Amino acid sequence: MTAVVATGVSSVVTQLYTIREFLSQFQGNEIVIALFLFNWLIIGAMGTYTAHGVARHIAPARLTGLVAVLLALAVLPTIQLLTIRLLRTSLFIPGVSVGFYHVLLFSFLTMAPYALLVGFALPYSLFILRLARPDYPGNRIYITDNFGDVCGGALFSFVLVSYCAPFTALAIANGLLVLCALAVCHIAGISRKVYVPVSVVIIFILGAGTLVESWTPGAGRGKLVHTTESPYGRLQVYRQHDQYALFSDGMPQFSSHDPISAEESSHYPLSQLRRIDQVLLISGVGGILTQVRKHQPKGIDYVELDPEAAITQIAYGFLTPVNTLEVIYADARAYLNRTDKRYDAVIMNLPEPVTFRINRFYTSGFFRLVKSRLSSNGVFSFSFSGFDNYLGEHHRQKISSIYNSLAPHFQHVLLLPGEKIYFLCSNAPVSSQIPDLLAKKNVGTEYIDAYFSGNLTPERISSLNQSIDPGTPENLDLSPYLMTLMFSQWFDKYDMSPTVFIAVLCLLCLVYLSRLRPETFVLFATGWVTMGNEILVIFAFQLFFGYIYLQIGLIITVFLAGLLPGALYGGRIKHRHPFWLKITDGAICFLMVFFMVFILPAADRLPVSVYLAYGFCVSIVCGFQFPLALSIGGGGNSAVAHSFSADLMGAAIGTLITSVIMIPLFGIQPTAMVLVGFKLISLGTIHIFAGD
Secondary structure, eight states: OHHHHHHHHHHHHHHHHHHHHHHHHTTTOHHHHHHHHHHHHHHHHHHHHHHHHHHHHTGGGHHHHHHHHHHHHHHHHHHHHHHHHHHHHHHSOTTSOOOHHHHHHHHHHHHHHHHHHHHHHHHHHHHHHHHHOTTOOHHHHHHHHHHHHHHHHHHIIIIIHHHOOHHHHHHHHHHHHHHHHHHHHHHHTOOHHHHHHHHHHHHHHHHHHHHSGGGSOOSSSSEEEEEEEETTEEEEEEEETTEEEEEETTEEEEESOOHHHHHHHHHHHHTTOSOOSEEEEESOOTTHHHHHHTTOOSEEEEEOSOHHHHHHHHHTTSSOOOTTEEEEOSOHHHHHHHOOOOEEEEEEOOOOOOSHHHHTTSSHHHHHHHHHTEEEEEEEEEEEEOOSSOOOHHHHHHHHHHHHHHTTTOSEEEEEOSSEEEEEEESSOOOSOHHHHHHHTTOOOSHHHHHHHHHSOHHHHHHHHHTOOTTSOOOOSSSOHHHHHHHHHHHHHTTOOSHHHHHHHHHHHHHHHHTOOHHHHHHHHHHHHHHHHHHHHHHHHHHHTOOHHHHHHHHHHHHHHHHHHHHHHHHTOSSOOHHHHHHHHHHHHHHHHHIIIIIGGGGGGSOHHHHHHHHHHHHHHHHHHHHHHHHHTTOSHHHHHHHHHHHHHHHHHHHHIIIIIIHHHHOHHHHHHHHHHHHHHHHHHHHHHHTO
16 A cells, blocks of 8 residues: 555656646647646556556566566656657757647657556556455545545645755655565565665666756757756756857746847837836846836836746846846736836736736736736837738737737827837827937937837838737637637647547547446546646636746645545445435536636636635545446446546546647636536436436
8 A cells, every 4th residue: 555655656746747847848838738638647547447457467476566567667757757858859949839749749658658657557556455355445545546646746846846856856756666666575575686686776767867957958059057947947048159048948038138129128118208217027138127227217126926037137147136126026917916006117028928828918807907007107018029021810810919908908009010019008199209209318229229210110110000900809818819829820830730639539539438337437527527627727827827837736736635535435425326426416517617607707816725725626526426436336346447547538538628629719718618518418427327
């Protein structure tokens, strides 16, 4: 049983660090989380499904086989993480986005050995226990494994993520498996000449992983001079000649020498104001503080969620500290929600919204929030990727969606073309005569004085502003239209579509469903809805709080933690009648309706604890169903393998459909409604099966 707990700890820590690794390697794209979880669960289901058949063929040496499984599980995570880092830079160009099928296949191949073995290990451990106790309940192994999962999630969330680098954390978590393997060898009387050398080699590999942490390949070019694993992401600084570049999660954030962006982002909005008291910077570009100081504001607030990022920016000269600067360590949206301070200018320097984390700063809800924190004639400014001579339709729709999201909150919105498109928003009139305005304020510049009038002609400015399509939908928090466009553009860029993959997956799913018994179909649906809810919470959390890299472990841990009391209570029900499955299906539907009606409408005003409490309640009910369905199915080894497999298969498909199709195309609330509908189908199935 100790080995089962240790396996649970190892699997969750490995899963969470692998998720973080994929986020770092693929520019923080939340779809990567879904593709990872889909592969993890589908491979795990394959391992679980084959455990029963394999176990029968190696019955004479089951304890020896268990030792081999434990030792393999101990060493594979380090190899897996190192493989991801090495192959990412070898197979794909650093800093360039990767296509859907490339990510799907890459994640499948790199995690397949470990995920297959993890799926195999749990039922295999039960079969070994039943050699000594044939009546050993399958529910107990489920509870024990879940206890290990919760311990692993808590270890990650409260200790490892804050104090340990990834390879060090994996060495700590998987060292427990080595100790368990040694204990099993001692009990089984296996020769020390076999397991001791193998254990030494594995411990050496785990230790060696901690030594390669700092020199594994990254996303930037030049010499890596600084790297750190912040709770909010991976930060790397590269030096090329006398220039420095800061990368966060594989995406370039700052360059130490970017005078054009520094001048444009600061002087375009600040030139509109005669007097400036307070300026708020949401992120920045290299040299921006020097340019802002030319307008002599009384105070400059710089909002940065990650303290480590701010320290790195100052240390390597990306930001030059000034006397009037105050660095605020907070999420910019959360800060604006709680502050009563008024600003004359809010300057946002964030990348294009290719992720839900960034998209939350380009929605109508955020623009309304910024407007409420501006002075009466204050200016809000930000940039978007520009164009040379031709504005493509995809690009025009994105710009139109942003413009239409701004229009209800600002009386004047002006777009300035160039390498970047700058949005200047205010309730006071906004002028495009930037050089004249700067001359009146005696503010000198290099790029704007020399090139603005030639590059930003009245014709180009007028043409851009007239290209806005008023019929394009607004970009809303719960219906992120920009992400729909980004997702479509992602596939168009690689001339591929997920349609064939989804169609084949649905066909295989129908074949699989046709072979399920009613009680295992309930587990399939529960796995689907549980992971669908987990994805909903992850995406909603990302939309409104924006630091999923830190909280992903806590969210997954909470969903795992609820399964434990649910399974314990469900296992104590004496009369395990299908009636209880109907009650719990109804409870899941009620919780999801509560989520749609009461949580989502107030999502950005609720504390994090509400989301976690919701996830905990959903997982309690889902955990309650497993022992009931297992008991109704007979509880034998075959029932255990099929129940675990159905739960994992449902979870895998639910993860993919929810995150890749439903949320990007339809938004959060319609997705929740579909999940409710699927659970109602499950409720109807068990009602027919029960015959009442």
